[in-house]
Amino acid sequence: MANPDLNQKLVLKGSYGIERASELALDFSDALSKTGDIDIDISQVDEFDIPAIQVLYAAASSAKERKVHLNFTGEVKNNMCLKLISSGLSNPNCSSAKEFISSLPHFPGVAK
């Protein structure tokens, strides 16, 4: 069994609008280019715009291809989820990162 202490850590902070979508994609590319699973702490994220959500999907698809496990961690900010509800990308009951990821439709690597 993999040792979680050896996992790479990625801490996402602030608002991820269109202007930070490339930066987010780069962070994931860097992390995926190294070995080991990746822990992504999203507890400090204020906002994910749709481009950022697309990056999460792309990263999850790449991780699945490379058999890397993306482990989203932390309590998520209520507002972050609320802003995505109208776009069909979240639900009102998300409090943890796992719940948030599960609420994303057909998120790669997440079994419903």
Added chain:
Amino acid sequence: MNDKFRETFREEAEELLSQLEDIFLELESNPTDKEVINAAFRAIHTIKGSAGMFGYEKAGKFTHDLEGLLDACRSGKHAVDKKVIDLSLRARDKIRELLAEENNSEPFDEEALGLMAEFKAAIEGKKPNEKKAEEDKKPKEAEEDKKVVEEEKHTKASPKVNTEKQSTHDSKNEPMNIYRINFIPEKDIFKNGTKLENIFNELSEIGTMSVVADLSKVPILDNLKPEDCYSSWIIFLSTNKGIDAIKDVFIFVELSSKINIEILEQPDENSNKKLGEILIERGLVNADDLSEALQSQRRLGEVLVERNVVSASDLDSALVEQAHFKKTQDKFTEHSATIRVGSDKLDQLVDLVGELVTMQARLSKTAIDYKDSVIESIAEQFDRLVSQLRDNAMSMRMLAIGSTFNKFRRVVRDLSNDLGKEVELVTIGAETELDKTVIERLNDPLVHIIRNSLDHGIEKPEDRINLGKPEKGTVTLCAEHSGANVIISVSDDGRGLDLEAVKRKAIENGLIDANAQISEQDAYMMIFKPGFSTASKITSVSGRGVGMDVVKKEIDSLGGSVSVSSTPNKGMSIILRIPLTLAIIEGLLVRIGNERFILPLSVVESCIEAEDVEIKNGTSVIHYREDLLPSIDLRSFFKVPGDVPENKQIVVVSIQDMKCGVLVDEVIGDFQTVIKPLGRMYRDAVGISGATILGDGEVALIIDCARIASSISLHENEWKEKAC
């Protein structure tokens, strides 16, 4: 035209005008936000269409001209600047006046004509006086404006008016439709700054919406261009607004995106759809596939996806469609069960329930007196029913305080402009509910407090910068429930109260002795004395010392209380504690001599035997849960004659974070109290807030615990010193 319909229209227009004020103020903060401009446009368009329909041709014509200005802003021909907002707000006020006019055949007054000229001038990019000069050259044109009203009055059935009616997609009389919207944005949509979230939010405002996002086309990271859009959506929208309203939402992306809007069907009681029906309707499965899958005795969706008959995302959207139909059906039932009732009828209902509560008390008393078990049982059942009826009737009169809060946005905006200050109004707890009567009476006190904050509290921008504060001041209106009360606070981040100046003025006015030692809170409360002001100059807004005393009087008459907190250069807060309702409360019936009194149950903490009363240096104190509390003997306070019983009882009450004991002869029990006002003659009676009728027809006075506690609090330091 039926007056009822006109009345309903006026009520709806009033709601729209209130929303419009908020929209314009929002637009002032976000002048480039297309969604907000669209929202303003739609509200105006609705008023215009309906005004014509209900015979308010003048308002219709006036609104039509304002719509022209907003259309110019919407199409980018005119910027949304301060002038447009000022003009729009003034126009909004004028529309309200026009709708209130009884005689619709009078020509437009000067103000309306002036505003209409300003709309036209703004659209044409001219100054109003330039426009006026031109109009002076063409007196006929101005005359025509006046005539339009007359003409439209006589051409009610003209094609033009009919067209307007048909295009009024916001009419509430239109049937509810369910739309399926396929939205595939172009790849570059994010690059021009479009936030798709705003489109979804706007759609959700025009109806009930369910959304299925499809991100299956998002590639792996190596092939991803992060600024491209790979997502698409299927949206189900139930609304009684027409297809044009939906198209309006997509107006800025329609050329670059694929948008397909289909009407599904009108929901009714039988709107429930089966998953198989939806999949067949959409052509995703055929009847053979379906019947084969149904035979497997497993979940249909799972089987179809497993057999690759439908994709997971197609199944998702079909399931969402099914759920949406169910949701719409529930809404449909809910809408059918909602009716609009005049507030006077509600007031009448609460009055009648009050009478019923009094009668019920009488029945209970009679049942006990007659010692008849059958009557007693009926009285008990009747009691339960009346309690439920009372709670229901009271809940109908509860309104969210947000509507009152929103009115102050305009007050703050206009006043800060007049004073040359920049002030933002922040509201918290707008959803907090209060009895309608209480809310109505809160308006004036809050206006006075806010005006005072803006005039005396918030500093000028340059002074704020020098003090290291943000240029823009903040006034925060906050409401929250606290037991049977609501606490409303008005806080600012201004200069705060100058305690020394308050004390100096109080001495000058002879309110306190020059050598008097008063607490900080008592000193702050001086600002509520009539004629009291520390302002060095009188302005048109405040400074005469009138206003804050009105606040105190009004809050007192509501049975509430006021307190103040302040920190120099950080700001001040005025905190109002208001009872939730003024109609019926739960009370504790007590006896003193032959008199009976009611203590509001919401302030009662406990009842104890009066064994532990001590008199220390002339002050009465009680021991209560290892604490020493001041106490007051109601017999002495109200000078009730008669023999003092050997064993008295103490009711411990808790008010404004202060506890005290109230000595009574006997605690009788709880009592549903219908509050009756005391009338003008007794309005100055200290310690009494109202009266109620008991089961035997006698009157019991309701004790104003806050007033009694404050009379103890004034001497708090004194008794503490003596007691210790």
